[in-house]
Amino acid sequence: MPEIRVTPLGAGQDVGRSCILVSIAGKNVMLDCGMHMGFSDDRRFPDFSYITRSGRLTDFLDCVIISHFHLDHCGALPYFSEMVGYDGPIYMTQPTQAICPILLEDYRKIAVDKKVVEITKHTRDNTALRYLELLPLSWTTQEPQSTSNAFTPPLAHWLVFPCIVIPSACGTPGTSPPMPVDDELEIKAYYAGHVLGAAMFQIKVGAESVVYTGDYNMTPDRHLGAAWIDKCRPNLLITESTYATTIRDSKRCRERDFLKKVHETVERGGKVLIPVFALGRAQELCILLETFWERMDLKAPIYFSTGLTEKANHYYKLFIPWTNQKIRKTFVQRNMFEFKHIKAFDRAFADSPGPMVVFATPGMLHAGQSLQIFRKWAGNEKNMVIMPGYCVQGTVGHKILSGQRKLEMEGRQVLEVKMQVEYMSFSAHADAKGIMQLVGQAEPENVLLVHGEAKKMEFLKQKIEQEFRVSCYMPANGETVTLPTSPSIPVGISLGLLKREMAQGLLPDAKKARLLHGTLIMKDSNFRLVSSEQALKELGLAEHQLRFTCRVHLHDTRKEQETAVRVYSHLKSVLKDHCVQHLPDGSVTVESILIQAAAHSEDPGTKVLLVSWTYQDEELGSYLTSLLKKGLPQAS
């Protein structure tokens, strides 16, 4: 029985370290290779031992697919390739391929800073020390240089693999052409919105297919279009479910609310911190604030903390076909990513008096500059921090959003949060309505939820099962879901056969299944159903007829010829609607059924009737046999 098996190694009933193992028709594909931002121990990476214990990794996996550049989807790649030892193909879109190494390098810098701090703290703890050393070493064997300008990717061997380009045909990016991984496995990308270069992937082997959404957004935003998929009817749709229970209010309201909060804080002399990831929401909110500052003629400075802005703009320019239509149009006159009011941030500015707005990375306040600024500003109630996206458990962002106001920082220092904490969902994930919409569009046979919280998944699972009448699964990490599949094989029907059906008054009806007799032939891996005559002709075969013969013993002392006459007259009188004939050779026929009388080899008082027919006349043949078995009427 063919089947599809799915095992999340990460993101099973959780958000973070996305990594899903899929087996489809004997092919093994790993979807995403993310890290968990909320942990610094071995829960940071997916549990790859699940694959490695079955032998060599590269032999086992046919390919790895990365949905987009967010670190919870690609952050474990260096570890996976450098330490675990995978060196097979890795597929991703062109923007992801370009941006991913930059974010990884940026993260490495943060991670190395962190290592120095924690080593002095745990010098006596050997295990912790060993582990922490492992992380930066997995990225590069060189000692990190804080002023390194030239970025040399330590991961050259996975960067050379082919990438998928989503063409911007007709002005809207849609899908990539199917790309063969090998003779049987084929992948295809769909535009996912979410962040620059994000894609959903269809994995196909023969007639079986799985669609993995990665992260997606069903509504367009200020810089990207909406996710889209065709009615591809996969056996399984694996969808993220970050906002499984949220139905977001209109985007316009959220934007107005955001601008009002920033404006009020700046007016009363406060500072606004907006933790963001370098690419994505950052660009969207920058466009929003830039336009507002211009319109209101505001003077308070806006800074973008990271040196990545320029790099980011570079990529937006490079991959302009991936953005939305408005940006592509405006781009001809003006680059929407060149800002008049938003300036580069310098560390020293954080201590300057007076109002300001700062975009700082990373987005969940778990490390780096956003966390440094947060610590400086947290004590002043005039200030505000606006979290524009989802924060995973374990991060400072998650803690303050769940109401904690006394945070224990390293060295047992307690940070009291007096600044205002606001949450505005500018996250680029589909909400419950969007997820339902995607399921409706793709029409999958089964749905599997990942990248969400168990409780919320449970709710969405019921909703999907009720509305679409399909099975919905939500496995935990390490838990395997097995789906039996019944592959459908398309068969062409010959015109001759259809005409014959129609001659009987049976018009083809897509809604009503019915039985059709014919001969199935396979030519060049295609199946066709044709009439047997046509099959013989096409295949150059001679016709063979199979006849069934049955013996009936009759008590009759007369000669065989006379017995035959008696059989003829009996059948003639019983079967009034049939053509009964007595042939010159002495045999009797009823339609195509042949009856011959013969002498019995041992008993002269018994005659043997041989009744023979073809399979087409099975019914009549059997009937005649049983009729003759009852005997002939007495001759008068």
Ligand SMILES: [Zn+2]
């Ligand atoms: Zn994402």
